[in-house]
Amino acid sequence: MNIIHVTGIEGAREARGMVVVIDVLRSFTVSAYALAGGARECRLVKTVAEARALADATPGALLCAEEDALPVEGIPISNSPTMILEQDLQGRVLIQRSTAGTQAVAAVQGGDIFASSLVVATATAQACVLRNPETLTIVASADHPEDHACARYIDAVIRGGHPDLHRLLQPLRESERYQRALSGTWPGFPTKDLELALVADRFAFAMPVTRESGYLRLTASF
Numbered sequence: 001m002n003i004i005h006v007t008g009i010e011g012a013r014e015a016r017g018m019v020v021v022i023d024v025l026r027s028f029t030v031s032a033y034a035l036a037g038g039a040r041e042c043r044l045v046k047t048v049a050e051a052r053a054l055a056d057a058t059p060g061a062l063l064c065a066e067e068d069a070l071p072v073e074g075i076p077i078s079n080s081p082t083m084i085l086e087q088d089l090q091g092r093v094l095i096q097r098s099t100a101g102t103q104a105v106a107a108v109q110g111g112d113i114f115a116s117s118l119v120v121a122t123a124t125a126q127a128c129v130l131r132n133p134e135t136l137t138i139v140a141s142a143d144h145p146e147d148h149a150c151a152r153y154i155d156a157v158i159r160g161g162h163p164d165l166h167r168l169l170q171p172l173r174e175s176e177r178y179q180r181a182l183s184g185t186w187p188g189f190p191t192k193d194l195e196l197a198l199v200a201d202r203f204a205f206a207m208p209v210t211r212e213s214g215y216l217r218l219t220a221s222f
Contacts, residue, residue: 001128003155004137007148008100012107017135020114020124020154021209024146025181026079026189027101028117028207029197030064031094033081035220036203038090042218044102044115044209048072051097054215058093065097071188078188081196095215104141105209105216113209115218118150118165119202125157127206127221145172146198153200165200172198 006014012021022028031042043058045051048065052075055063065072066079077083079098096102105115112131116124128136138154140147149168156163172178184191205220 001133001158002135003158004135005140005151005155006137007140007143009103009107012104012139012141013109015108015111015137015139017137018112018114018128018131018133019108019137019139020116020128021101021105021108021139021141022116022147022150022154023098023101023104023141024117024150025144025197026081026193027096027098027141028115029081029119029193030079030084031096031115031207031218032117032119032203032205033084033196034089034094035205035207037085037087038092039094040091042094042096043212044096044105044216044218045214046097046103046106048075048097050214051075051095055095058095060091061093061095062087062089063095066099066188068099069186069189080188080190080193082190082192085196100142102216104139108139115207115209116150116154118146118153118198118200119196120205120207121150121153122157122201123204123206125154127208128154129158144177145169145175169198
């Protein structure tokens with residue numbers, strides 16, 4: 001398997017073969033906790049306007065959105081797994097808009113797509129090995145240490161390795177952004193989000209993405 005690593009929307013546009021798009025803090029961590037909590041599916045869109053319209057058209061939908069990593073006025077649930085854990089998600093649809101993850105997935109031009117984060121990393125790697133594509137592109141949805149760490153983690157598992165997550169995440173822990181998240185002063189970013197997001201393999205499902213009319217559909221695949 002030829003594994004290619006790229007970053008951001010431009011990297012996603014150039015992705016070849018099977019594609020894994022990663023957003024650890026926090027889009028696809030949110031998706032994983034939502035699906036584990038009973039959500040039927042997640043629907044990903046690019047804009048807040050699209051998210052509001054889709055929520056209005058989807059009975060019982062729950063809306064989760066942020067812009068530039070900040071809460072959106074009138075949408076009480078930000079891009080936070082802590083907030084998702086507080087919701088009754090059984091049988092519901094979660095509609096998601098984020099600045100990095102949902103944009104990068106939407107930029108992928110073709111091929112099979114999986115959304116991923118650390119909490120589903122090994123399950124994602126196993127799904128890739130099972131399908132055994134000639135080429136796999138792993139997309140870090142933003143140029144952030146945790147997304148690159150997750151990409152390297154998945155790559156290592158695919159190759160039969162045993163990655164050291166603590167070492168992989170060290171650049172994140174040394175960053176100003178991490179300290180800001182730890183401080184509890186970041187609007188819409190509870191400090192517990194770090195604890196929930198930065199653990200590997202909490203869930204045993206991968207998250208395939210399919211294209212629907214007006215949104216991308218993300219589900220759990222065991």
